[in-house]
Amino acid sequence: MIQQIYPFINHNYTYEINKDFHFAAAHYIPHQDTGKCQSMHGHTYFTNITIVGEELNHTGFLVDFKQIKNLIHKRFDHVVMNQDVAFSDHNPNAFPTTEIVARTIYELVQEYLDTLSHSPRCMQVYLRETPSSYCVYRPKKGDR
Numbered sequence: 634m635i636q637q638i639y640p641f642i643n644h645n646y647t648y649e650i651n652k653d654f655h656f657a658a659a660h661y662i663p664h665q666d667t668g669k670c671q672s673m674h675g676h677t678y679f680t681n682i683t684i685v686g687e688e689l690n691h692t693g694f695l696v697d698f699k700q701i702k703n704l705i706h707k708r709f710d711h712v713v714m715n716q717d718v719a720f721s722d723h724n725p726n727a728f729p730t731t732e733i734v735a736r737t738i739y740e741l742v743q744e745y746l747d748t749l750s751h752s753p754r755c756m757q758v759y760l761r762e763t764p765s766s767y768c769v770y771r772p773k774k775g776d777r
């Protein structure tokens with residue numbers, strides 16, 4: 634089981650759920666300024682996704698924990714992330730860096746949440762790439 638202390642988010646929503654999971658993926662950063670990161674290599678990414686809301690659905694869930702994991706794990710586990718359509722070797726704003734993978738996870742989760750009538754929101758994506766490196770992505774207040 635993953636046990637971490639995550640950054641606290643200050644908000645006034647009634648419900649907050651968090652889902653931890655991990656996935657293994659390969660990537661490279663296609664820019665000469667990134668040194669050894671230019672070579673294909675792999676990570677076991679650990680992620681924590683925070684979802685908030687005011688209302689529960691017909692099953693008493695804010696969002697099913699399993700759905701949150703499936704959205705990301707099915708797509709990115711055991712893949713080369715550079716080959717996913719979310720990323721590009723030509724656009725630096727779509728290189729699979731920790732920051733951009735975290736933002737992409739947010740976008741995929743929020744896209745799913747937008748299909749739900751009770752309007753849950755993703756407030757934070759914590760993405761750990763190595764034992765010593767992680768990113769916390771939080772959408773701007775207007776995007777939440």
Ligand SMILES: Nc1nc2c(c(=O)[nH]1)N=C([C@H](O)[C@H](O)COP(=O)(O)OP(=O)(O)OP(=O)(O)O)CN2
Nearest residue numbers: 662667669670676729730731732762763764765766
């Ligand atoms: N801001 C970012 N910096 C770096 C990224 C990134 O995605 N965003 N990525 C890398 C490398 O690809 C690598 O995956 C991680 O690098 P690093 O933390 O340096 O890994 P180490 O295990 O070598 O670090 P130690 O300091 O030895 O723990 C680099 N930078």
Ligand SMILES: [Zn+2]
Nearest residue numbers: 660670674676
């Ligand atoms: Zn890497």
